[in-house]
Amino acid sequence: MIFQTLISALALSTPLLVDACQSTVTKPPLLWLADLRSGNTDADSSVTLSKAGPGLRLIRFEQGAVPIPITPEEKLELEKSGLRYFDVTEDDLEAVLAQKISNGQYGGSRA
Numbered sequence: 001m002i003f004q005t006l007i008s009a010l011a012l013s014t015p016l017l018v019d020a021c022q023s024t025v026t027k028p029p030l031l032w033l034a035d036l037r038s039g040n041t042d043a044d045s046s047v048t049l050s051k052a053g054p055g056l057r058l059i060r061f062e063q064g065a066v067p068i069p070i071t072p073e074e075k076l077e078l079e080k081s082g083l084r085y086f087d088v089t090e091d092d093l094e095a096v097l098a099q100k101i102s103n104g105q106y107g108g109s110r111a
Contacts, residue, residue, distance in 0.1 A: 029061040060086045
């Protein structure tokens, strides 16, 4: 009886939890970030699309996308927005896999 009550409560609260985790942003993530940067007068115009400098984070909005450097303030706004992203600053698994494939270390037979 108690188990069924708990399951019923969980079933009723699950849509609320899912809605709370989903983003309310309706535009594509890159446009959202561009709008955020255009509204930020303190934005560093030297941010490039290559490597993260001190304090910058590298993120991807989808698998296979080019990593984008963002400031810590932009990352906080990104977290508040609910948009999904991958932080690849320390561990960019796609770059590691691409390097292994180019070096011939991935796939093939093992001795």
